[in-house]
Amino acid sequence: MKKYDIIETATRLFATQGFDGTTTLQIAREAKVTEPLIYYHFEGKDDLFNHIIRNGFEAYFTRLESLNQKTTTQFEKIEKLFTLHFDFIKERPDEIYLVVSACPAKLKDAKHVCTQKLDKQRKWIASYLRKCIKEGIASGEFKKMPVSETVTMLLAFISGIIRQRTLKLESRRGMKKAVVEFCRRSMVR
């Protein structure tokens, strides 16, 4: 359906050019539809953008939820979190970029869907990591380390990796293993 052509094209363009750098005409042309059709399916450019963000976060959260499965060690849980992001980057590079790195301009508005979803995501991951680290330390699996700071740091780490990969600033293979091993050495006793 043409609606999905619009979404697909818009996602790609928003991710590569930013929200303000993308025009509705460009979306229409590249999706091979006319501009008014965008307004038939969406209330406007903002609505289209928010729809994409919401969609992206939904897929993303679905995957996040699936992390809460049994694993033998805490580090395996952290490793899975990295794996999830590396996989998502490969499969839906534009979406993850928008989801994690979305329009700085939008983040000025605390009530914007971007800000709220990003906040939710950060809180979710933070809580996930905090639990892992705390339990890891308690069980003696992990070395001693400041919990909150390590959590924040790992969040920055993840977002930096996503940015780099989606901007194709590097394409080194073996990155995932390097990242995981780096963390393992640092964390696991």
Place this chain on the structure above:
Amino acid sequence: MKKYDIIETATRLFATQGFDGTTTLQIAREAKVTEPLIYYHFEGKDDLFNHIIRNGFEAYFTRLESLNQKTTTQFEKIEKLFTLHFDFIKERPDEIYLVVSACPAKLKDAKHVCTQKLDKQRKWIASYLRKCIKEGIASGEFKKMPVSETVTMLLAFISGIIRQRTLKLESRRGMKKAVVEFCRRSMVR
């Protein structure tokens, strides 16, 4: 001089709203000058942006160069790299954000000053880190680890930290120490 008001205002606005999300009228108003004055001092919006980017990178590179001083251990050199970035974030948050995270849209043009400077920066840091890690491993200071992948990873790490701090996604104190200790545990034997 009013020229510097323009630069200062533009730097702030470009960093918080992006290039496309910032209008010349807005820059003029917030800098308390008239729009044509921007065009008196710069050739256009692009020129103003590039001027800021070039300025930012110049200050940044000057600091980077100063890293090549004697230090007793390789890890100290890496620690200094982190310190430099944390300091720069504090002093000139907008500039470092623009310098490290600049306009994704601009990076599509390989010849753009953004792309070229960013490339130079990444190469400089990569080379700096590679040398540290190689020598650290050779001297037995560091554990064994894949050099290139670790370098790329650390680059992502730095960019992630900058993004997070300038977007004020967190403001935890003790971050720097946590980051350095995290890396130390992972790397130093």
Place this chain on the structure above:
Amino acid sequence: MKKYDIIETATRLFATQGFDGTTTLQIAREAKVTEPLIYYHFEGKDDLFNHIIRNGFEAYFTRLESLNQKTTTQFEKIEKLFTLHFDFIKERPDEIYLVVSACPAKLKDAKHVCTQKLDKQRKWIASYLRKCIKEGIASGEFKKMPVSETVTMLLAFISGIIRQRTLKLESRRGMKKAVVEFCRRSMVR
């Protein structure tokens, strides 16, 4: 259609005020449309101007082509050329003015549609006149005269007449007859 209102208005304004002296806003207002509509139908002010020039020349060339009909004498052919121009001036004064007298500024660019069409027009008429004069001299209809110089001179004559009439510098009746008789006395044996 409003597109034709734009063309009509623009033709009139370009002819009376010149290209640079006419603003798109003025065209829009006098055509009773909004400015962006000009940009919906044309790529820009230049495109609109070129469209008019091309249209004008097309109508003009169509008439020129129709000159190649049988006539008993060579002078009749020359007379017809004058008649054609006097008629065109009456019917489409703005267009002929733009076509023959178009924007001196545009003529600096050899590749501009104005320059090329004007060149084509001059060559067409020159060739037409050269043939007439040569044959007229050969057949004894015409007095002896330098062919090329006379051709150039007649071209200047035509362009001068057009300029004068469209600028309404005079409105004397009987001009056409006077011109034709002037030439006849000079040329015909």
Place this chain on the structure above:
Amino acid sequence: MKKYDIIETATRLFATQGFDGTTTLQIAREAKVTEPLIYYHFEGKDDLFNHIIRNGFEAYFTRLESLNQKTTTQFEKIEKLFTLHFDFIKERPDEIYLVVSACPAKLKDAKHVCTQKLDKQRKWIASYLRKCIKEGIASGEFKKMPVSETVTMLLAFISGIIRQRTLKLESRRGMKKAVVEFCRRSMVR
């Protein structure tokens, strides 16, 4: 003096690009002065333009006045009028172009110096030619012809020649002779 550099440059630019197509900045740059200097010497762009027009017409009228010398025949007087224009074209091509072909846009204002001077020029030449032709016919030197129409026609002729020569649409030598002979054959008995 720099004032004359301004005048010279402005004359050239107005003649080749038109009044509206020429900016004060361009004049300043090409005359190697700064913009405010133009405003020191002239009241504004319009004043500069009018100054040039007035200057041009003054030089032109001075020459026209000198035509009233004794000549044996009426046709010689007409020949001298052509010679004067051909000479002026060679010596001061920009000025004569501005003087004879000046800004159509300006001619909409009947009180503008352009309109008034042009009118004066046309009336002067018309009166000069009318007298010549009348006397020529009366004395039997000229063939019979309608006086007013021939006068208007010759005016158009002159303006067409000037336009052609200054736009360099042709560069044929022998033009002057051809023109004069063309007229002689037509007029002289």
Place this chain on the structure above:
DNA sequence: GATGAATGAGTGTTCATTCAT
């Protein structure tokens, strides 16, 4: 005479959006 800095009023152009069909 001469200039660097500055501006009010506009210029061509683009944008997201709407309307009639």
Place this chain on the structure above:
DNA sequence: TATGAATGAACACTCATTCAT
């Protein structure tokens, strides 16, 4: 669903002009 035609508001940028020095 889908579109050709149209628009209000804004955009980057330029212009002739002025002012302080």
